[in-house]
Amino acid sequence: MGNWNTVAKKGATALLAAFLLVSLQGPSPSYAAEINAEVPKVIDKASPSVVAIIGKPSYDSDKTLEKNRFNLAHGTGVIVESNGVIVTNAHVVKDMTNIVVVTSDGTTYNGHATNIDEESDLALVKIEASGLSPATFASSSDIKVGETVAAIGTPISFALRNSVTVGIVSGLDRSVSSQYQLIQTDAAINPGNSGGALINMKGEVIGINTMKYADFGVENLGFAIPVDTVKYVLKHFQLYGKVKRPYLGLELEESWEAVVGLPSSTGLRVAYVDPDSPAAAAGIEQDDLVVSIGANKVKTLVDYNEAIKKYLPDEKVDITIQSEGKTVTKSVTLGEVLHPETKWREDAEGSDLDADRGKTKIGDSHFGWSMKYPAGLVKGHQSEEGDSVSFVDAKGEFSLSIQVDNESDELSPSALLNLLTGSEEDDYDDMTPSTILERQYVKREGSPFAKIVGRSGDDGYIQTRGYLHEGRLYKVQLFVMKDHYNNDFKQNSYNDLLDSFKLSFNAQDESLKDISSYSSGNTIYTNEYGLSFALPTSWQKSSYTGNSAFFNADYSQMLQVHVTSASSGDTLAAWADRERKQFEAQYVQKYRKITDPEELTLAGVPALKTTYAETLGNKWTAGYSLFFIKDKYKYEVDVSYPQDEEGSELDDLLHSLTSTIEVDKDNRDQELGFIQDLDELIDPNRTITYKNQKYKYTLQIPEMWTSSKSYDNKDQVSKSFLFTGGYLTIDADTNTSYEDLVKEEDAAQKKSHESDSEYAYTDEETTILGGVKAKKYEVNYVSAKVPYKETTYMFSQNQIAYTVRLRMDAAVRTDANEARLNKAFASLQFLDTVTK
Incomplete structure (x- = not known):
């Protein structure tokens, strides 16, 4: 199960x-x-x-x-x-x-x-x-x-x-x-x-x-x-102390008939087999049909659950399956489904059912304000920063909002009143009176305020009060329904509530409830896969990649989350090993470091942590990857940072992550299905054909490369194929002759050498692509501490002048990467010579 x-x-x-x-x-x-x-x-x-x-x-x-x-x-x-x-x-x-x-x-x-x-x-x-x-x-x-x-x-x-x-x-x-x-x-x-x-x-x-x-x-x-x-x-x-449920390690799928409620004539299809599970050990495979559990026929998931609950973990049960057209019975020693223990919880504010018993005042300790707290006052929305909060009356008679903004203490009374009136430049107000009934500056000792009273259409009345204090504008706004505003008794109670607002917060007052949401600690993030974890409050989600990427305040540190489905039979060790091999294949050994996987526990299941570092020759980027599999999904959390920033701050980040990572199926998007891990399918040597009809050439490009296109003023088109640490670029020019392009390139290469003697290049006449005459330039240089090699070929074909540049940083110049780059160039053909 x-x-x-x-x-x-x-x-x-x-x-x-x-x-x-x-x-x-x-x-x-x-x-x-x-x-x-x-x-x-x-x-x-x-x-x-x-x-x-x-x-x-x-x-x-x-x-x-x-x-x-x-x-x-x-x-x-x-x-x-x-x-x-x-x-x-x-x-x-x-x-x-x-x-x-x-x-x-x-x-x-x-x-x-x-x-x-x-x-x-x-x-x-x-x-x-x-x-x-x-x-x-x-x-x-x-x-x-x-x-x-x-x-x-x-x-x-x-x-x-x-x-x-x-x-x-x-x-x-x-x-x-x-x-x-x-x-x-x-x-x-x-x-x-x-x-x-x-x-x-x-x-x-x-x-x-x-x-x-x-x-x-x-x-x-x-x-x-x-x-x-x-x-x-x-x-x-x-x-x-719990329900001890047998564990088989199968994900089962009902037939169409069973899903719509018709009597089903088939068993349950095995959609997934958990690695190292009792079912896997017994030889049950994906696409087998489970026909019976013991003596009980099973055609629906409810049938299965009713049958399996008759057994206990460690007991043996005969499971009849249909596999490749044959009916076989397999004896399985059942495991046990593990669930977290139930813990008695009480609210952080105590065991009393009334969360606010004894609280007669309410306020914000960070922004330094407080006021009376009537029994019927209910807090509604509060901003994450805590600078805006709204309240409603339990009986629906009024609403109250308090907003704190940065504002100069030097505003005159008239300027403050004008600000509260709600001019076009005023971004504070979402409730502006349609008719002003009262406007005055109240010189109350210790905390004077500007006051505006007005009608809000036909619905009710709004009173707004503005206080300036220590570089902040505190705006208190009360909306009262029309039916209650003209009741003198109730109006007195509303004014009493507003009059109780103070620009102070007494932390020693036990009757004062603190609603501050300001925090310099951690923030919990949850994604659609049910994964949650804590990050420092100063971190923020990427506006481009949603919940999958997070950055610290100066963008030097990054966290990325990758969630994919675990294919049937995949294991944690095999997955981490694939990721390791991909990393090692990407960089030359002297430009990379990676540790053996470290075992740990995340979200209650076994996990692996791999620490790595990489460089193109200038600064080292370090990081670690956390891998774990839970509820048929693979979770990978990658953290990267400059290696020279390693220290207590990053140690604290790691501890915060590993201690707070959780997975809750209830928080998972119920429409999620199978999410293929593309790394399982990628073949770095698989190529696709790129064909340019206008400039009459074609070539085979590795499928995992990306591409871009640009133009210049001469109608010269440049097509680039990119990979980590390098590229292949083809420039096609119909307006400039091959000879002129060579002259320009000669001049550019000489100028680069004259400007920097470390810039070394060679040039020669050569033959390429099975007989095409070309000019070849080869450069070995270190740019911004990143050593690279660039080879340029210039030639003419079909009355088009071509410039092809092959560049690769030394950090990624592995035999395999270099072979892919050279093979891509060698595949270049011209359309008038391609067999159709």
């Missing part, structure tokens, strides 16, 4: 894509209680076993996102042990901190997630309690399609905990956006019902509610995790 998710599944049908976690809302059915006279008794029996769960959603390190007291998430759980063990959905608590559990009688407990299994979407929450009412679990074999069931949970709002909806079992063994089979029900399941109980009319739990189908015109379509799967996961949690 572990690597079995399939490209086919990712791009399945719109039906599968529309299945969402119950955070989506849809219509709910209504059932009369008289459908079953026993329903109230059943609910009385089961409801004490169902709890409501509430907590704070966790975020990444982006400080511009607000964690306020109103930003909460909730779901439902089912008591499984009287001492406070509760089962719920993994998606309910996976990203939840500061968990609070409320029982049906209204008792509140602090809790924490002890076990999370995302594959089954089940988790355990523990509270310190005793004497609770654990649920009674049914058997999946007793569940019948059409029997009456009830769903108990916390829909929509936490105030609606232990709500009940009634319906029937609509279907069994459903396969929808889940690793395992599900129960289908038409009992209404709404946002917040996740993790709650689906019970039968004996009061027994037959499933844990997990998702619903939400789409326009679709009703009564919810799903629950069957009780047998719940029991399987709970048993593993109890015995091992």
